[in-house]
Amino acid sequence: MGKRRKPSPPSRARMAVLTTAVAGGAVLAAGTAHAEPAPNLASVKEQVDKLNEEAEQSIERYNGFQAKQTKLQSDANQLQEKVARGQEAMNEVRTRLGAVAADQYRTNGIDPSVQLMLDSDPAGYLEKAAVQNQVSDSQTAMLKQAQNEQRKLDQDRAEATRTLAELDSVGKQLLEEKKQVQGKLAQAQTMLNKLSAEDRAKINAQESAAKQAAAAKQATEADRASRGAQRPDLNVPAPPASGRAATVIAFAQAQLGKPYGWSKTGPDSFDCSGLTGAAYRAANVKLSRISQDQWNDGPHVDRADLQPGDLVFFYDDIHHVGIYIGDGKMIHAPRTGKNIEVLPISVMPYKGAVRPA
Missing domain, CATH: 1.10.287 (Helix Hairpins)
Known part of the structure; x- marks a missing residue:
């Protein structure tokens, strides 16, 4: 019988390939084991x-x-x-x-x-x-x-x-x-x-689209009203602001673009009731500090009778308030991370309005 030949050891090149393949597989397996599922955007x-x-x-x-x-x-x-x-x-x-x-x-x-x-x-x-x-x-x-x-x-x-x-x-x-x-x-x-920059941009785009859709809806309602259709429950067009209301709106407009700051009453940042309170202080009218109390700071106004300068309130617990400026729009301080802006009042669940005494 002939002598059995010992298998020759693998070459250095082959060992390198095997090592790389094993290491890559381990990394892939580890990555697969610890990868978190992508968050659902909606x-x-x-x-x-x-x-x-x-x-x-x-x-x-x-x-x-x-x-x-x-x-x-x-x-x-x-x-x-x-x-x-x-x-x-x-x-x-x-x-x-x-x-x-x-x-x-x-x-x-x-x-x-x-x-x-x-x-x-x-x-x-x-x-x-x-x-x-x-x-x-x-x-x-x-x-x-x-x-x-x-x-x-x-x-x-x-x-x-x-x-x-x-x-x-x-x-x-x-x-x-x-x-x-x-x-x-x-x-x-x-x-x-946890979201990618692209997904965060999508969320911002969705918010912007919702605002535009609300504005378009109100524009359609205004157009129907002008053609003699049944008048919508918004005062469109609104009478121009004058006197105290003009002062309130001018103050609010001057704050546009400033950041929302929770529990802030100005001058550099405001929360929702902080903005309305500061605007009315500019017109020598003192409002309560919080939106729920501002709800009682004057007579209530029907939505069809809104006038510039009126306070508009949202949600059943009245935790948000803005200043009506006419044409179905308001100036308000939205939330953390946002700036004071003009927004259609139909974007949020409308509660009612008050004309401060």
């Missing part, structure tokens, strides 16, 4: 829109807590000053009582009635002194004053304590709402960051 847009709407609701609640905190802090400061004045008045009465006691001590010793007057309970003194018939008219008047001062002081202290406790509670609610806002905005941004 689903992402829907979720981001929902998060932004929830964030705006939280922003209006945050604004409400902030306004309440400011008022409570002012009330607490006034009450603390009132308590300090009351304590001074009480100290003055007690000083006078002490002077009477000192005078009697220097002569014949402290009279039992005066000892009662120095009791920490003025009301109790009056009751005891009346029984013993040991009190003069002047002493009675002094003790009644002490009793009144003590009662007012106790009431003011109790009210100050309640106000400070409420202030602390509102401060905690404010911080919690701020966390809610930041969390929702961060979650929305994280979802957008």
